[in-house]
Amino acid sequence: MTLSAAILAGCDSMPVNRGDDPDFLAASAPAPLPQQYNNGAIFQAAQSRGLFEDYKARQVGDLLNVILIEKTDASKTAKTSATKDSNVDIDVARLDFNGTPVSPLGSLVGINSDAKRSFDGQGDSEQSNSLEGNISVTVAEVLPNGNLVIQGEKWLGLNQGKEYVRLRGIVRPVDITAENTVLSTQVGDVQIYYGGTGAVADSNAMGWIMRFFISAIMPF
Structure with a gap:
């Protein structure tokens, strides 16, 4: 029983690596159609763009900049x-x-x-969280109603480890600004993860023995 508990407790501290979760991988753009050249003419179909079309994200593989302004305060x-x-x-x-x-x-x-x-x-219980910054994600899917499923991750290498931000959610095209940005508070069904790896993160993690004694299988 002790061995099983130790194994289960150790599973809670599996290392996090870049690209190990498919839900946050950058989506690739679909294969482009064969380019059409009209030699001798000013118009080139391969480089054309709609007259009233901007550079906002709208297709699979397009980049979108999400501005993180998350802040929560809870007490009970x-x-x-x-x-x-x-x-x-x-x-x-x-x-x-x-x-x-x-x-x-x-x-x-x-x-x-x-x-x-x-x-x-x-x-009594009180909790306060704040997350500010920017993260560029890609459009992974265009839903039938026109909304965009976005996902991506951002990794920062520091002296004693790495820090990462992962984001996934649904965005309305109308909420995307002309600068191709959107607020994190406007992302629906959003999943935001912030964490780190390395010596600093390991020093703040609880040991597997302590996790066993506070786990649900401990009867006392």
Whole structure:
């Protein structure tokens, strides 16, 4: 049981590498059609562009710059109190062998029972997160309604390791600005992961023995 728990706990700390998750890989543009050349003419079909068409992302493989402005603040307080008291008194007359009281008044034998239960619980939880920056992603899919599925990752190599940002979500073309940017708050069904690898990240990670003692399989 201990060996199994150690193996399961070790699975929680699998190393993260660039490109190991297909949901965040950069999407490649579809193969282009054969270019058509019209030698001697000013117009070239291979380099043409619509008269009112801009350079915003709209096709699979196009780049889109996402501006990260994520900030969350959450707090929760819970308090529970319960009390229960019960009392039972029973008086029984002491009788002789004939069934008559020993004395005219009868000597009473008293039985008393008291029970008390009390519970008091209280919990507080607060969490605050902030993420700012930019990440360029690619269009992975164009949905039937015109919305764009975007995905990508950004890695930064530092002295003692690497830091990464991964993003995936759905964007409306109308939310994309003329500079080909979109706010992260305008990305639907968004998945944003921020983490790191290396000596600094490992020093902040909990050991596998401690993870075993706080895991769900620990009965105490």
